[in-house]
Amino acid sequence: MSLPRWMEPLLEAGEMREIDRWAINERTIAVDELMERAGEGLAGVISRRAPAGRVVFVCGKGNNGGDGIVAARVLRQAGRDVEVLLVWPAEWMGSDAQAQLKKLPGAKPVAFEAGRLNKAQVIVDCVLGTGSSGKPRSPADQVISEMEAAKAPVIAADVPSGVDATTGEVEGPAVHCVATAAFHRPKVGLWVRPGKEYAGEVDIVDIGIPRGGPARPDAGLIGSGVLREVPRRGATSTKFSSGNVCIIGGSRGLTGAPAMTALAAMRAGAGYVTVGAPASLELSFTVRLLEAMVVGLPEDGDGHLDASGLEPVLKAVVRADAVVLGPGLSKNPQSQALARAVAPRIDVPLVVDADGLNALAGQLEEILAGRRWPTVLTPHAGELGRLLEVDSAEVERSRLRHVREAAAISKAFVVLKGDDTLVAAPSGRVAISRGRAPGLATAGTGDVLSGVIGAMLAKGMPVAQGACAGVYAHLRAGQIAAAPHGPDGVIASDVIASLPAALSA
Numbered sequence: 044m045s046l047p048r049w050m051e052p053l054l055e056a057g058e059m060r061e062i063d064r065w066a067i068n069e070r071t072i073a074v075d076e077l078m079e080r081a082g083e084g085l086a087g088v089i090s091r092r093a094p095a096g097r098v099v100f101v102c103g104k105g106n107n108g109g110d111g112i113v114a115a116r117v118l119r120q121a122g123r124d125v126e127v128l129l130v131w132p133a134e135w136m137g138s139d140a141q142a143q144l145k146k147l148p149g150a151k152p153v154a155f156e157a158g159r160l161n162k163a164q165v166i167v168d169c170v171l172g173t174g175s176s177g178k179p180r181s182p183a184d185q186v187i188s189e190m191e192a193a194k195a196p197v198i199a200a201d202v203p204s205g206v207d208a209t210t211g212e213v214e215g216p217a218v219h220c221v222a223t224a225a226f227h228r229p230k231v232g233l234w235v236r237p238g239k240e241y242a243g244e245v246d247i248v249d250i251g252i253p254r255g256g257p258a259r260p261d262a263g264l265i266g267s268g269v270l271r272e273v274p275r276r277g278a279t280s281t282k283f284s285s286g287n288v289c290i291i292g293g294s295r296g297l298t299g300a301p302a303m304t305a306l307a308a309m310r311a312g313a314g315y316v317t318v319g320a321p322a323s324l325e326l327s328f329t330v331r332l333l334e335a336m337v338v339g340l341p342e343d344g345d346g347h348l349d350a351s352g353l354e355p356v357l358k359a360v361v362r363a364d365a366v367v368l369g370p371g372l373s374k375n376p377q378s379q380a381l382a383r384a385v386a387p388r389i390d391v392p393l394v395v396d397a398d399g400l401n402a403l404a405g406q407l408e409e410i411l412a413g414r415r416w417p418t419v420l421t422p423h424a425g426e427l428g429r430l431l432e433v434d435s436a437e438v439e440r441s442r443l444r445h446v447r448e449a450a451a452i453s454k455a456f457v458v459l460k461g462d463d464t465l466v467a468a469p470s471g472r473v474a475i476s477r478g479r480a481p482g483l484a485t486a487g488t489g490d491v492l493s494g495v496i497g498a499m500l501a502k503g504m505p506v507a508q509g510a511c512a513g514v515y516a517h518l519r520a521g522q523i524a525a526a527p528h529g530p531d532g533v534i535a536s537d538v539i540a541s542l543p544a545a546l547s548a
């Protein structure tokens with residue numbers, strides 16, 4: 044199935060190779076034509092981003108190196124001071140790249156020498172592209188480390204060397220670039236951490252590959268168009284048709300979390316919101332949430348939900364169109380047992396967040412796989428690590444692999460949060476947030492996200508669309524909240540207040 048319109052496709056290395064082969068074999072576009080356009084585009088990116096001073100190209104032996112040689116020719120012909128350094132002997136280069144070497148006017152390329160990077164105004168990384176596999180090997184590894192250590196900014200051809208174009212994983216040395224000229228379409232690894240941190244700005248270069256290629260990408264960026272899919276209130280709307288969300292959570296010391304989830308759900312358009320929380324804490328919600336309903340649930344007398352509360356919880360959610368389970372729930376064993384008992388019994392779309400996720404650790408499949416309605420899990424890397432029983436550092440090293448694994452095991456949609464929030468479907472499809480809202484790096488913004496997604500699902504959006512609309516609106520709200528004074532003073536309540544503007548733009 045092709046991607047929805049609101050997703051901008053991203054390619055894996057293998058898909059890009061397939062498209063290249065199709066363009067060359069089926070559309071009879073010559074390799075040197077593609078390389079010419081890639082090199083010209085790369086030269087354009089360099090001219091825009093580094094308009095003066097010496098340009099030092101560092102070229103490998105594959106076609107990525109060939110693209111660099113073309114760009115070097117274009118810039119020399121335009122009068123720029125250009126030096127070309129080769130990582131492997133010229134005669135080891137592929138035939139297409141060797142053909143380009145013959146056309147290079149001016150000084151001949153020389154063997155790579157780290158000292159030559161000192162005179163560069165800008166370095167162009169053409170060592171490894173989509174043909175690379177595994178950790179960089181000698182001599183590329185040393186060269187990559189030298190580029191990384193150099194003072195001058197680096198621009199990458201297609202992919203920063205050392206970054207896996209398909210996964211964004213970085214196993215060995217890699218180069219932090221200010222920008223990457225992505226040929227035809229950006230590769231997935233440019234948008235998934237840690238690769239995203241190496242790519243810098245992504246500039247797309249059209250290399251003349253026609254539409255209709257063979258690849259059916261399974262990953263893409265979440266575009267603004269997803270907000271057009273959000274149902275809006277109209278003349279015939281009622282508070283119930285606008286979406287009825289019930290939030291189950293809260294504990295002594297953690298009353299802010301469900302309150303923010305509730306406010307976020309309301310600001311994202313839900314017409315009717317209920318908070319089910321420990322009975323002794325009811326008053327704190329009643330005074331804070333004027334527009335929400337509050338249901339006091341059985342507790343242990345110390346402000347923690349009790350496992351005996353299953354039936355009252357099911358009663359509280361009976362009219363809900365979507366349920367958010369977990370904000371502020373706490374790690375109390377009784378409350379965790381309650382979450383495990385509740386999750387399989389909710390017969391509407393369910394969002395599980397925070398300590399609700401911790402209750403599922405290691406039991407994803409047993410608890411969720413039998414659910415008849417869609418489930419969305421919203422972990423950060425630490426929570427996903429606990430769910431899968433792996434270290435959070437391991438999740439951060441291979442974010443795509445782990446988010447897909449969790450979605451496959453749980454048959455749920457998994458939203459792995461971060462600057463590169465990844466939304467994985469059980470089928471393996473992944474939608475990726477562009478990020479760039481550092482104001483969101485503050486306590487409580489996760490509770491806001493679960494409320495926004497809850498509202499989208501309560502409005503009846505298909506689950507993947509609803510989760511992505513939630514992620515996108517939350518990101519925009521984070522950017523809007525930071526607009527007046529920068530990201531540092533943003534608090535989660537500002538993000539909630541910015542949701543209507545984010546959703547109406």
Ligand SMILES: NC(=O)C1=CN([C@@H]2O[C@H](COP(=O)(O)OP(=O)(O)OC[C@H]3O[C@@H](n4cnc5c(N)ncnc54)[C@H](OP(=O)(O)O)[C@@H]3O)[C@@H](O)[C@H]2O)[C@@H](O)CC1
Pocket residue numbers: 060063064074077078081103104105106107108109110137170171172173174175176177178179180181183184200201202226250
């Ligand atoms: N195809 C096309 O039509 C077009 C492609 N285009 C461009 O080509 C790029 C893909 O080119 P590509 O496939 O030639 O591979 P590329 O990334 O240059 O390098 C692979 C070379 O590195 C080596 N190598 C591999 N792994 C390694 C490692 N871990 N550590 C060390 N070395 C390693 C490997 O050698 P081997 O190890 O196999 O001996 C091989 O020689 C693509 O990103 C785009 O820029 C555009 O021009 C448009 C048209």
Ligand SMILES: Nc1ncnc2c1ncn2[C@@H]1O[C@H](COP(=O)(O)OP(=O)(O)O)[C@@H](O)[C@H]1O
Pocket residue numbers: 397423460461462463464478479480481482483484485486487488489490491492
């Ligand atoms: N540097 C960042 N850039 C963009 N978004 C971020 C950044 N840091 C955190 N976020 C977002 O902020 C939210 C934080 O959620 P979470 O870690 O659960 O916090 P909390 O539990 O305090 O609410 C997530 O949606 C995450 O994607």
Ligand SMILES: [K+]
Pocket residue numbers: 107168169170171172199200201202203204
């Ligand atoms: K490169």
